[in-house]
Amino acid sequence: SQQGEEDPQALSIQEGENATMNCSYKTSINNLQWYRQNSGRGLVHLILIRSNEREKHSGRLRVTLDTSKKSSSLLITASRAADTASYFCATIESGGSNYKLTFGKGTLLTVNP
Amino acid sequence: GAGVSQSPSNKVTEKGKDVELRCDPISGHTALYWYRQSLGQGLEFLIYFQGNSAPDKSGLPSDRFSAERTGGSVSTLTIQRTQQEDSAVYLCASSLAEDYGYTFGSGTRLTVV
Numbered sequence: 749s750q751q752g753e754e755d756p757q758a759l760s761i762q763e764g765e766n767a768t769m770n771c772s773y774k775t776s777i778n779n780l781q782w783y784r785q786n787s788g789r790g791l792v793h794l795i796l797i798r799s800n801e802r803e804k805h806s807g808r809l810r811v812t813l814d815t816s817k818k819s820s821s822l823l824i825t826a827s828r829a830a831d832t833a834s835y836f837c838a839t840i841e842s843g844g845s846n847y848k849l850t851f852g853k854g855t856l857l858t859v860n861p
Numbered sequence: 862g863a864g865v866s867q868s869p870s871n872k873v874t875e876k877g878k879d880v881e882l883r884c885d886p887i888s889g890h891t892a893l894y895w896y897r898q899s900l901g902q903g904l905e906f907l908i909y910f911q912g913n914s915a916p917d918k919s920g921l922p923s924d925r926f927s928a929e930r931t932g933g934s935v936s937t938l939t940i941q942r943t944q945q946e947d948s949a950v951y952l953c954a955s956s957l958a959e960d961y962g963y964t965f966g967s968g969t970r971l972t973v974v
Contacts, residue, residue: 793964793965851903
């Protein structure tokens with residue numbers, strides 16, 4: 749079953765603009781992670797935010813987490829054509845299997861040069 | 862190794878044949894995961910290994926699917942009597958421990974004809 753639901757399903761922007769993707773989930777979590785996937789193959793881990801954290805930065809990436817709303821957002825600033833990919837949020841639930849990542853269906857980001 | 866290695870990259874097989882997919886995780890990563898991704902979909906959890914044991918096989922779709930891990934390292938996912946609905950990209954990931962980010966391999970694209 750899908751835990752995370754990304755929004756929007758697809759996003760098209762111009763190079764240099766910021767891209768914001770949102771993720772909602774259903775259960776209590778230990779942490780939430782964002783991954784990028786190019787060309788339908790291996791995923792690359794971008795950032796992990798724990799349930800007691802509210803915001804995290806990594807380079808041009810900014811992730812927020814609102815556990816009261818069960819939602820997260822990923823902001824990519826000053827986007828580049830190379831950022832074109834699918835982005836997935838994934839969660840590790842608390843109180844149960846604390847190892848299994850459950851993925852959403854992803855947001856397809858297209859950055860036009 | 863430097864990353865998670867999966868082989869083969871692509872596999873085309875006839876319906877009814879058995880296939881074996883191999884995953885070589887990062888050295889020292891005790892946790893290993895298999896996921897499946899159908900076209901345009903999110904990732905579907907199949908099985909989790911901690912060392913050589915599989916505490917969670919709940920995601921295996923049927924008894925045609927099995928997996929093993931030896932020496933706390935290489936894992937093999939076997940699909941017997943393949944069906945067309947088995948066509949997907951099979952992704953392997955490893956992590957240093959539970960509750961850490963995953964490192965994914967590039968996947969095996971399985972096509973059953």
